[in-house]
Amino acid sequence: MITAEQKPLNEIIEYITPYDRILLVGCNECVTVCAAGGRKEVGLLASALNLHFLKQGRTIDITELTLERQCDPEYVEELVSEIDRADAILSMACGCGVQTIAERYKEKPVFPAVNTKFMGASESQGIWAERCRGCGDCLLGITGGICPVARCSKQLLNGPCGGTSNGMCEISPDVECAWCLIWERLKALGMEKRYEEIMEAKDFRPAGGGGPRKIIREDLSL
């Protein structure tokens, strides 16, 4: 999923201070799972903003709404009935959601309330870690299900480097060496021979090196 973290309150407050009526929109997808912009966080942020403005003697009208998905025009359409009553929109979705709203409601300013971080997985309750860089040409089939592009600090395709130490990366004792993980996994699977094969330089054009990416499915598009 896409992970995100709430922006510092000062930055959010700075964005919305010029406006009196705010439409605060959350998203029921990834940002709900990583507790950054779901229904609960929308309520919490609305409450915090109310505390801030009431302390200044100012009342602002905050409408809370959480969409099923902010990155789909069909769901963003649901804001139509609320949009006229708002001076600005504050989105708690990832960058995709913010842009979908900005594209649909061109006449209203849209501000992000979260910083979109990375594509990650949950390691345990409250901990998310990067697992995919969206390189467009998945290598997991030959690296034992562990991604060197996302998890090796140097994105080495034939690692590990000399910085590995007792299974940890030189950048931090808390970061596991992806290539040690790959080796251990291949060994456990009895696929050590895979490790012997040298991987050629990766084509990073599908990773975004060729400009903004797009998927067109003619069988699905209307």
Add this chain to the structure above:
Amino acid sequence: MKNFEPEIVAFCCHYCAYTAADMAGSKRISYPSNVKIIRIPCTGKVDAIHIMKALEKGADGVYVAGCLEGDCHFKNGNTRARYRVEHVQKYLEELGWEPERVAMINMSAGMGEFFARTALEFTQKIKQLGPNPIKIINTDKNQKAVS
């Protein structure tokens, strides 16, 4: 604000703090009437939003009273509550509010005297901090409207 009597919301776990309050009553130990108790099945049920809403509605202080560490009836509800209280405290700090307005307190069902003492101490602390900033603004506004 003269003669300030704070309004304090105490989220009390059914299995400990609420029973401790009961115990205080049985022992005829008085505690300030400023403390309004909300009984909850476990402090793990208290979310950050409940604390924030209490402050938004005008509470001068909020505390969550749960079981002693390691003694939660539901294993770790009180630990979760502590993290949530700390989260709200950070939030309040970011907003320029006093984080001391919110607290997590642990006690067992038999600690009636401790419950009463805690209620008294927390009330005194909030009296020192003064009213909820929102109340001050509203009072000033009302006074201006009257004059």
